[in-house]
Amino acid sequence: MNLSKVKQLSLKQQAFESIKNAIIDQTIVPGQILFERQLSEMLGISRTPVRESIPLLEMEGWVTSVPRKGTFVCDISEKDVEEVIQIRRAIEVLVVELLIPVISDSEIENIEKLYGTQAELTEDKNKFILTDKDFHIYLAELSGNRRLAQLMGTLSDQLRWFGVRALNTPNRNEQTLKEHALLINAIKNRDVERAKQAVLNHIEHTRDAIVKNLKIIKICQKGGGLENPY
Known part of the structure; x- marks a missing residue:
């Protein structure tokens, strides 16, 4: 060989x-x-x-x-956003369904540590987003499904790209932390349905923030505030 x-x-x-x-x-x-x-x-x-x-x-x-x-x-188009959000809904709902029956107390502590790290980075958008990526990938890894974690890893660059845009919306980082806290609380209580709803709400609010930012940029472009090379 x-x-x-x-x-x-x-x-x-x-x-x-x-x-x-x-x-x-x-x-x-x-x-x-x-x-x-x-x-x-x-x-x-x-x-x-x-x-x-x-x-x-x-x-x-x-x-x-x-x-x-x-x-x-x-640039990001609304079609890009919709396609990735559709995939993310399916993946992250499955993640919480799989991880809650098997997650340990020490793993929950690790999730909370990641949350604490992210909470200290609200003034640094790029580090905040990198930690957000780590948070969601870690949850996927805890599901025990290796291929599911790999899918999250594959999407991570797109999610970071979108996430930076979402954080251009006022107070989005604080809202993200609140949504993560609700998800962590549902996981700690081993409440699958509440965790699924928490992750879906988080994804929808992220989607709304991205789309809102895209619309603002389009308005600026039409008004001459931004130059579109295409």
Whole structure:
């Protein structure tokens, strides 16, 4: 049996991850044009891996190339939101159904510690969202269904991207913490139906916050407040 040697993450993959994360946290904003030279200087690498990372970003829907104009950062559409929310409802309801019969007291304490960490990060949107991702993935892991946890991991980049937008809505971080607290309380009481309702309410409120932000941006674009490159 011949196996290829394990290699460090390629420069192309490093460029891909760095640019993707900058798009997710809005360091690179929707509609912004990507310039290879600028990105290569910021990342401290040559232009070749940056150029090679663009098709990967486009394949995953983070950027779009417009002939004779350049490569632009994509924005979130309401259709994107609806599709991901539909998947998230199905996954997270199943998560609480599976985890409540098997969760231990020590695991509940770990959930509460994650909640406490997130509660201290309300002034840092990006860290708040990263901890939110950890919170939901940890619940999926506690379900005991490995594939379910993998699905949550696959969705995590999209959820972070959407989550940053949701937090642009006033008081959304405080509301998120209240919704998490209700979910944790239902889990502590081993109340499956209440936990399912809590997670569905949380998802719907998140959806509403994202869509509200998207509508505000559309109004700004129509009024000339934001430039749309498309």
